[in-house]
Amino acid sequence: xxxxxxxxxxxxxxxxxxxxxxxxxxxxxxxxxxxxxxxxxxxxxxxxxxxxxxxxxxxxxxxxxxxxxxxxxxxxxxxxxxxxxxxxxxxxxxxxxxxxxxxxxxxxxxxxxxxxxxxxxxxxxxxxxxxxxxxxxxxxxxxxxxxxxxxxxxxxxxxxxxxxxxxxxxxxxxxxxxxxxxxxxxxxxxxxxxxxxxxxxxxxxxxxxxxxxxxxxxxxxxxxxxxxxxxxxxxxxxxxxxxxxxxxxxxxxxxxxxxxxxxxxxxxxxxxxx
Amino acid sequence: xxxxxxxxxxxxxxxxxxxxxxxxxxxxxxxxxxxxxxxxxxxxxxxxxxxxxxxxxxxxxxxxxxxxxxxxxxxxxxxxxxxxxxxxxxxxxxxxxxxxxxxxxxxxxxxxxxxxxxxxxxxxxxxxxxxxxxxxxxxxxxxxxxxxxxxxxxxxxxxxxxxxxxxxxxxxxxxxxxxxxxxxxxxxxxxxxxxxxxxxxxxxxxxxxxxxxxxxxxxxxxxxxxxxxxxxxxxxxxxxxxxxxxxxxxxxxxxxxxxxxxxxxxxxxxxxx
Numbered sequence: 001x002x003x004x005x006x007x008x009x010x011x012x013x014x015x016x017x018x019x020x021x022x023x024x025x026x027x028x029x030x031x032x033x034x035x036x037x038x039x040x041x042x043x044x045x046x047x048x049x050x051x052x053x054x055x056x057x058x059x060x061x062x063x064x065x066x067x068x069x070x071x072x073x074x075x076x077x078x079x080x081x082x083x084x085x086x087x088x089x090x091x092x093x094x095x096x097x098x099x100x101x102x103x104x105x106x107x108x109x110x111x112x113x114x115x116x117x118x119x120x121x122x123x124x125x126x127x128x129x130x131x132x133x134x135x136x137x138x139x140x141x142x143x144x145x146x147x148x149x150x151x152x153x154x155x156x157x158x159x160x161x162x163x164x165x166x167x168x169x170x171x172x173x174x175x176x177x178x179x180x181x182x183x184x185x186x187x188x189x190x191x192x193x194x195x196x197x198x199x200x201x202x203x204x205x206x207x208x209x210x211x212x213x214x215x216x217x218x219x220x221x222x223x224x225x226x227x228x229x230x231x232x233x234x235x236x237x238x239x240x241x242x243x244x245x246x247x248x249x250x251x252x253x254x255x256x257x258x259x260x261x262x263x264x265x266x267x268x269x270x271x272x273x274x
Numbered sequence: 275x276x277x278x279x280x281x282x283x284x285x286x287x288x289x290x291x292x293x294x295x296x297x298x299x300x301x302x303x304x305x306x307x308x309x310x311x312x313x314x315x316x317x318x319x320x321x322x323x324x325x326x327x328x329x330x331x332x333x334x335x336x337x338x339x340x341x342x343x344x345x346x347x348x349x350x351x352x353x354x355x356x357x358x359x360x361x362x363x364x365x366x367x368x369x370x371x372x373x374x375x376x377x378x379x380x381x382x383x384x385x386x387x388x389x390x391x392x393x394x395x396x397x398x399x400x401x402x403x404x405x406x407x408x409x410x411x412x413x414x415x416x417x418x419x420x421x422x423x424x425x426x427x428x429x430x431x432x433x434x435x436x437x438x439x440x441x442x443x444x445x446x447x448x449x450x451x452x453x454x455x456x457x458x459x460x461x462x463x464x465x466x467x468x469x470x471x472x473x474x475x476x477x478x479x480x481x482x483x484x485x486x487x488x489x490x491x492x493x494x495x496x497x498x499x500x501x502x503x504x505x506x507x508x509x510x511x512x513x514x515x516x517x518x519x520x521x522x523x524x525x526x527x528x529x530x531x532x533x534x535x536x537x538x539x540x541x542x543x544x545x546x547x
Contacts, residue, residue, distance in 0.1 A: 169379070176377035179339055180450055181366035181394020186401030190390060191379045 056241060064245030068238065069230060074250050081226035082254065084215040088147055089208045092154025099155065100162030101188060106171040116159065123156035128214055132222045146224035150214055154207055161203035165196040198269055205262035212258060216251060227251060287351060288312035289453060289486055290336065295345030297331055297510075305331045307510045309345070315453070318480040319488045320497035323507035324530050329490040332507065333456045336488075337369045338362060350453060367394035370447025370485075374459035376439040380432040384423060384442050387431055388414045391449040410449070417445045421475060437468025444475055448483075455479065457489040461496070473500050494526060 012018065066074065102108045103116040123131075132149030139145040169192050177187045193200070219228020231247045234240045290313040297306040305328045313319060321329050334340040336347060338354060347354045349365065357365060370391070378387045392410050393401045406414075418427055421441040431439060440460060447455050457476065461469035477500050480487045491497045497504050498518045506514030506521075506529035514525050 170375075170377070172373065172375060173377045173379055175339060176371065176373060176446075177390055177393065179337055179366060179369070179371040180391050180446070181363045182390065182401065183363060183393075183398055185398050186393045186396070189402040190393060190404055191382075194386075195379055195381045 059241040060245040060248065062245075063242050064249055065242040066246055067240055067243050068234070069243065069246070074227065074230070074247060077225075077227040077230055078250050078254050081215045081219060081228060082212065084143065084146060084150070084218065084224060084226055085208055085211040088150035088154050088211050088215070089204065091147070091151040092158050092207065092211075093204050095151075095155045096158030096162050099159040100166060101192075103159055103163035104166035104192075105163075106167055106169060106174055107184075107188070107192065113163070117163070120156035120159045123152060124160065126153075128153035129217065129221055132218055132224075136222060141223045143224045146215070146218040146222045149222075150211055150218065153214075154211060157210075158203060158207055161207075162196075162200060165199040165203065166192050168199070169195045198266065201269060202262075202266055205258075205266070209255070209258060209262070212255065289315045289350060291346075291348045292336075293346040295332075295335060295342050295347060297328075297335060297340065298343045304343075304510050306335065306342070309510075309512060311505060311512065311515055313454075313486055313488065315486055316480065316484045317486050318477065318500060318502045319486075319505060320501040320503075321488065321490045321505045321507060322492075322494055322497050322529060325492075327507045328510040329507055330458055331510075333371075333458050333488065333490055336454075336456060337366055337371065339371075363394060367450055368453050370450050370452035370455040372440070372443045372447055372455065372457040372460045374462045376436075376443045378431045378439055378442055378446070381430060383428050383430055384418065384426050384434070384445075385411075385414055385428065387442050388418060388445045388449055391446040394450065414445070414449055417448050421445050435468070436464050437471055440464065440468070440472050441475065444472070444479070448479065448485075452485060454486045454488070457487065459490050459492065462492055469496070476500070494521075 069077070099116055099120070103113050103120070105113050128150055131152045132146050135148040135152070136142075136145035139148060173191060174187055177191055182190070215224070215226060216228035216231065218224040219226040219230070220232035221228075223229065227247055227250060231244065231251075234243045234247060292309050292311055295306055295309040296304055298304050309332060321332060323329050331340055335342045336349070336354075338357075342355065345355070350368065352365060354362070354365060379390070389404075389406050389410065392406060396405075415427070418424060421444060423438060423441055423445070426434060426438060431442060434442065443460075444455075455476075460476070461472050464472060473496060476487055476489065479485050489497075489501075498521065501518055504514065504516065504518055504521055505512055506525065508529050508531065513528050514521065
């Protein structure tokens with residue numbers, strides 16, 4: 001008898017949390033439907049706007065062409081953007097490595113980890129573009145502000161990611177090594193980093209990809225040169241849709257190359273370690 | 275190193291001595307209360323007692339992974355409780371430790387884990403770079419062979435079975451060239467067969483290498499079979515300290531309190547013999 005009773009019990013009982021979640025989802029969907037129905041389109045003809053946009057897309061993606069930029073120029077500008085991404089990831093990674101060690105709960109005292117985690121959470125909460133603009137006050141709009149701002153945000157992002165990777169190593173393993181007389185730095189380099197090297201790498205590549213995308217945006221928004229600035233000039237100044245297409249394709253191509261390299265590197269490291 | 279620690283040692287002096295060791299966690303009932311015992315070189319000692327009796331705390335007070343609240347602990351003629359950080363590190367190199375959950379770095383190979391036992395002897399930089407001398411590597415290989423792990427040398431530790439992991443744990447302790455090995459429930463997570471292999475290895479370590487071994491155990495039968503001496507702990511106090519033959523059913527009842535009835539069934543064979 002008892003067994004049957006148990007079988008009828010729902011797998012997921014309706015708790016307060018799940019009820020709140022359902023109500024929240026319901027309210028959000030109702031709001032979305034209402035907003036779509038009640039939007040004031042005024043003079044915009046939705047059909048025509050849609051068609052024009054698609055037409056622009058067609059020009060951008062099916063008829064890319066170089067007018068202002070030669071292919072070599074475009075390539076060189078992408079390299080500049082890539083450099084910006086590389087530099088900010090490198091700076092960010094080195095600083096975050098140290099902060100990450102101090103923010104990992106199995107490696108540092110609780111007060112220290114709390115302070116650092118709180119600090120980087122604050123930095124992360126502000127978008128990187130805002131940090132660039134904040135630093136532009138001191139450094140002026142341009143590549144310097146972009147590097148500092150992006151580095152700043154990378155540090156906070158990677159500190160969180162690294163410290164969580166470090167925390168994967170059980171506290172008791174560290175205790176075991178301490179009991180054999182090893183000191184903190186030895187444990188870090190001989191146990192903690194080897195254990196987390198693959199996740200450190202994948203987080204770093206992840207950030208590199210984010211920084212590449214950010215660097216494109218910074219070229220436009222902060223005048224940090226690179227392909228993003230060309231994109232900005234083509235779209236906002238020359239209205240050259242066909243060149244926008246070319247530049248976009250360049251960026252996509254590079255992003256794919258980056259992705260391929262990172263996937264290969266990661267699998268190589270994983271195989272070596274296995 | 276050897277000279278430095280061995281200067282004042284006379285042959286008759288015990289290797290390890292605990293005097294009035296007491297440990298309080300946050301003011302509640304003491305985890306350890308007035309612990310006194312001394313250990314001669316080469317002894318194989320089991321510490322038994324119910325869960326939460328303070329066995330682990332006792333073991334960890336010896337190498338100061340846990341700081342005793344009061345009392346004196348001396349090891350090899352050195353007063354451990356007074357040591358500064360750097361000297362404590364040096365002293366810990368002479369005390370190996372083995373754990374219930376092995377506490378190996380899973381993503382590293384067997385030999386890398388074994389060599390970790392040498393870190394305490396190295397300068398920070400040499401340790402950070404992972405520079406091990408050829409002798410150290412050779413010694414690691416010898417110990418791995420001795421423990422029957424020669425086919426696993428370059429395997430990652432997460433690919434090993436529990437018994438094999440614990441043997442790596444023993445190897446890591448042995449390469450420290452220790453005078454004393456502390457074992458915290460070394461066989462609690464192992465099947466009976468692997469447990470026997472591990473206990474046999476520990477007995478060999480003690481009998482053939484002359485290393486003193488102190489083992490925390492759950493199983494009274496194992497303690498009876500392997501130890502030279504048994505220490506029974508209950509509620510932070512030593513209630514029995516003597517040879518296995520002196521451990522009578524009444525004494526076991528005293529150590530384990532109400533849990534002892536179940537144990538008697540387990541021990542049936544011994545009393546039948």
